[in-house]
Amino acid sequence: MNLCRITGTIVSSVKNPQLVGSKILIAQPVDLDCVTPRGTSTLVTDRGVVQAGVGDLVLTIKEGGGVRILYQDKTTPVESVVVAVVDDLDVPHSWEALVGSSTLEHARSEGADA
Amino acid sequence: MNLGRVIGTVWASRKHAGFEGLKMQLVQPLTGEGEPLGRPIAACDSVGCGEGELVFYVLQYEATLPFPERPLTPIDAAIVGIVDQHDDRRDEVLQSGRGEAGA
Numbered sequence: 001m002n003l004c005r006i007t008g009t010i011v012s013s014v015k016n017p018q019l020v021g022s023k024i025l026i027a028q029p030v031d032l033d034c035v036t037p038r039g040t041s042t043l044v045t046d047r048g049v050v051q052a053g054v055g056d057l058v059l060t061i062k063e064g065g066g067v068r069i070l071y072q073d074k075t076t077p078v079e080s081v082v083v084a085v086v087d088d089l090d091v092p093h094s095w096e097a098l099v100g101s102s103t104l105e106h107a108r109s110e111g112a113d114a
Numbered sequence: 115m116n117l118g119r120v121i122g123t124v125w126a127s128r129k130h131a132g133f134e135g136l137k138m139q140l141v142q143p144l145t146g147e148g149e150p151l152g153r154p155i156a157a158c159d160s161v162g163c164g165e166g167e168l169v170f171y172v173l174q175y176e177a178t179l180p181f182p183e184r185p186l187t188p189i190d191a192a193i194v195g196i197v198d199q200h201d202d203r204r205d206e207v208l209q210s211g212r213g214e215a216g217a
Contacts, residue, residue, distance in 0.1 A: 008146065008202035010117075010170065014161050015195030016180050024115070024170065024195075026146035026202060035208055041146030043115040043170055055207050064176045077160075077172045077179040077194050080115055 001059040001083065005030045006052055010043060018076040022047040025082065027060055032091050046082040047071060059084040117144040117197070120167050124156045132187025139163065139193060141171060147202050157191035168197040 008026035012019075028041040034057050044060045049070065052058050061067065064079040071078070092098070118141035126138070137159040143151045148168075157171050160180035170193070171177075177192035178184075 005207060007204040007207045008200070010197055011199035011201070012170070012195040012197050014163075014198075015170075016160060018179075019195060026117075026204070028146065028204060028208070030208075037208065040151055041204070043117055043146060045115065054201075054203055055210065064174065067176075075179055075182065077176045077192060078115060079172055079174065079176045 001061055002029050003032070003034070003086065003089075004028055004044070004058050004060050005034070006054050006056045006058055006082075007041060008054060016077055018073070019045070019078070022076075022078070023052075025052060025054075027058065027080075027082075030057070032089065032095065034086075034089065042080065044080045044082050045078050050082055050085050052082045052085050057086040058082045059086060115170050115172055115194070117146060117148065117200075118142060118155075118157070118169055118171055118193075119144060120163050120165050120169055120193075121154060122165060130188055132184045132189075133158075136181070136184070137162075139165075141169065141191070141193065144168075147204055148200065155191055157193050158189050159193045161193055161196055163193055163196050168200060169193045170195050170197060 004027035006025050007028045010024040022045040027044045029039045031038050062080045067081045120139045122140040124138040141157045142154045145151050177189045
């Protein structure tokens with residue numbers, strides 16, 4: 001699951017019939033400070049599971065199998081969905097030391113390439 | 115799901131039988147804000163979109179789901195909707211989020 005900030009919405013009237021009733025939102029992955037953008041933004045859906053809106057900090061999944069379990073439906077063409085609205089993160093200030101700085105640098109450079 | 119702009123059409127006369135009668139579009143992938151992202155891809159059209167339109171599409175296995183009448187067709191990108199309105203408030207949201215974090 002990825003930590004993202006919802007930054008916008010998409011309105012669409014012509015779409016796959018299975019997507020009717022799902023909100024389509026723009027999700028920007030963010031760092032653990034909850035605001036620094038990390039990587040590129042994509043679209044996610046929310047079919048009333050958590051009722052996420054613009055400005056919310058959320059957890060998203062980007063895997064079709066999880067979506068099919070959540071929607072209990074094998075035919076909806078969706079691979080990314082909001083599964084939680086985050087109230088708060090409890091992260092020690094020294095988390096970077098816990099992970100190891102070299103791992104972090106590697107992850108950051110990968111994120112920049114993506 | 116991903117945002118994209120339809121920039122053209124692909125014509126192929128020799129193709130897998132499953133593609134018969136299916137429209138294939140060239141799509142430039144975009145970020146959520148609408149900035150170009152990477153190289154254009156070919157995607158099968160399930161909604162009847164045209165050149166220049168802003169659309170959203172799915173990739174991988176999910177791209178076969180809009181075409182249940184075409185089992186075992188090798189599709190890895192499918193357009194599933196046309197965007198009417200794109201409301202992006204990224205700057206506003208990230209700025210106000212920063213205010214909360216500082217508070």
